Amino acid sequence: MPANCAAAAHPTVSTDTAAWEAELTLGFSQRGDKTALVKRQHRGPLTVQRPFYPEGEVCHVYLLHPPGGVVAGDRLTINASAEPSAHALITTPAAGKFYRSGGGKAQQTVNLTVADNASLEWLPQETIVYQGARLNSSMNIDLAERGRFIGWELLALGRPAAGEGFENGSANLNWRISRAGRLLYLERLRLDAAAFQARWGLFGHSACGTLFAYPATALQLAAVQALIGEEPNRGVTLIEGLLICRGLDRRADLLKGFFERVWGLVRGDVVGKEVCAPRIWAT
Template sequence: MVAEPVDIGFANTEITPQGWEATLELGFKLSNDKTVLAHRRHHGPLTVQRPFYPEGGVCHLYLLHPPGGVVAGDSLTITINAAANSAALVTTPAAGKFYRSTGELARQSVTLTVAAGAALEWLPQETIIYEGARVASELRVNLESGARFIGWEVLVLGRPAANEGFTVGQACMSWQIFRADELFYRERLKLDAQAFLARWGLNGHSACGTMFACPASVVQLEAVQQLIGETAGRGVTLIDDLLICRALDTRADRLRGFFQQVWAALRPDVLQRKACEPRIWAT
């Protein structure tokens, strides 16, 4: 089945020849009961730190973007493949940033492919979209039969600590999840000044996030519902065995902390291993 919310618009995503065009390709495979980074190729300012192994054979990897932010005309392309029976967690050491634009788009495209029996976690820290930025972001997840996946995306519009809202700018987000090469879930979202303030949009909340977990069941759905309780700005649903959790907040750290709680609750069942937070989250 395909679950597709109402499409409220998606900007033209043509890449201009100006700016950085950075690409990063990563491939994980299982070798002697340990997941190794078997393939790494990059062009431009995208790279990774050496892998960490805080929980045995699971590979923890940190993505690095040395410029520290994305400007108009930049294009970042990330491709990650997890081979059969491998297990990897990918995160970032700091928040990503998209800076103000005079008109050109900044683009990010992420493709994650998880083979049968493999487990991949895509858990980047929040992305800050400065007022006046124009962003097009695409996330595609390809899950083979028997694959396991947890991933999230946390966005911050403006900089509340600097009294900056989001009165101008645009962020167009696209998520697609394929199951056995068939489109299962698709969502497109346009965030601009109107959506930022409207009650039908973010209602002035500067931070919003979406989290996916698969495979999940009613047991995990109920566990997250109990975790949410009566807290406003939190929600969770289950489409077949795909769990989708959403959150709004006025503070990114509080939203990220909530997602980390959900991740810790889901990981034992979804990925069949207890929670082990990346060390970088504590810094």
């Protein structure tokens, strides 16, 4: 759901006393002519719906967090692995929500492992970080030498539709991507009230995001550059075969639409499939 639609609901203030700790482990393996979800273990309020196959052999799964939001003290851990030749796409049925905190932090850790000749796509809907929330997010991507990956992270800070910015709170975002055991990319980003307002930061934009695709070439870089054209607050670069695309916007749904177009441009070359949007995105 777009951040501006969710903004009508007032977020719950966390008392930091009823924290959830949840962990989900998924394993994907090629079975015959399709990828199967062969491992599904969960602890706490974190699970998935049954697999869907809207494009034949590719396994689509939707992550579910029944409490509907994350408060201070909650710790969510998601582990997913794609075995050789498997192809899985992971998304969410709605925006994630991190509510304002009384002082503690909420932690989300995602560990993805992609074997040779496997493809894994991590395409969750946006994460809404309410004013006063304190989020630590870590993404760890471990690619085999011939592993393929497309993933994005979309954040909506505050409640722009309600005139609320991000005058307090913080979001610490960490990405670590390795290939064949060697560190390929490391990023640590801290967003707080100063970064939200500053020209060197978000400059008041409530939505920000990053898309990664590997392996990519100068052809995909040129295609995304052409898509961006003269549009402001968009950028793309290529580092050792890793395509990195960034964007800022006033609305998270507009930024997600841009990332969907980038995904449509690069997916065929990166994972060998034409774009097939998960059905849940249309609901």
